[in-house]
Amino acid sequence: MRLLLQGNWLHWVVFAALLLATILIPFAIWAEHEWKVMNPALVAVTAALLLAADIVLPIVSRVVGATLRKILGAWLGTLTGVAGLTLGCIRSYSIGWTIGNPATREVVGPAVRKFWRSCRT
Numbered sequence: 279m280r281l282l283l284q285g286n287w288l289h290w291v292v293f294a295a296l297l298l299a300t301i302l303i304p305f306a307i308w309a310e311h312e313w314k315v316m317n318p319a320l321v322a323v324t325a326a327l328l329l330a331a332d333i334v335l336p337i338v339s340r341v342v343g344a345t346l347r348k349i350l351g352a353w354l355g356t357l358t359g360v361a362g363l364t365l366g367c368i369r370s371y372s373i374g375w376t377i378g379n380p381a382t383r384e385v386v387g388p389a390v391r392k393f394w395r396s397c398r399t
Contacts, residue, residue, distance in 0.1 A: 329362025
């Protein structure tokens with residue numbers, strides 16, 4: 279309630295609207311009938327890249343996977359979804375390894391050193 283009284287609620291409303299727009303606008307632009315006209319290879323690559331980008335963008339992977347299975351068929355849609363999600367896992371692991379390790383040491387490092395000093399005494 280305090281957040282609403284301070285006037286910061288407008289920022290959250292704008293953030294929520296932009297988040298929903300980011301998720302829903304691509305599905306409105308590329309309706310199902312347009313996907314069926316497109317080349318299946320292009321659909322598979324685009325959807326796999328969307329699923330791989332799921333770690334940094336608010337993409338609903340279940341909707342993309344269900345759409346893939348409907349457009350490309352059960353086997354090809356599932357394999358494309360698995361490939362895209364695997365790429366996303368590899369990317370998230372590499373981001374966590376490169377950025378997360380130094381960031382964790384920067385944030386947690388002083389607390390760990392202080393803890394170990396207190397254990398020695």
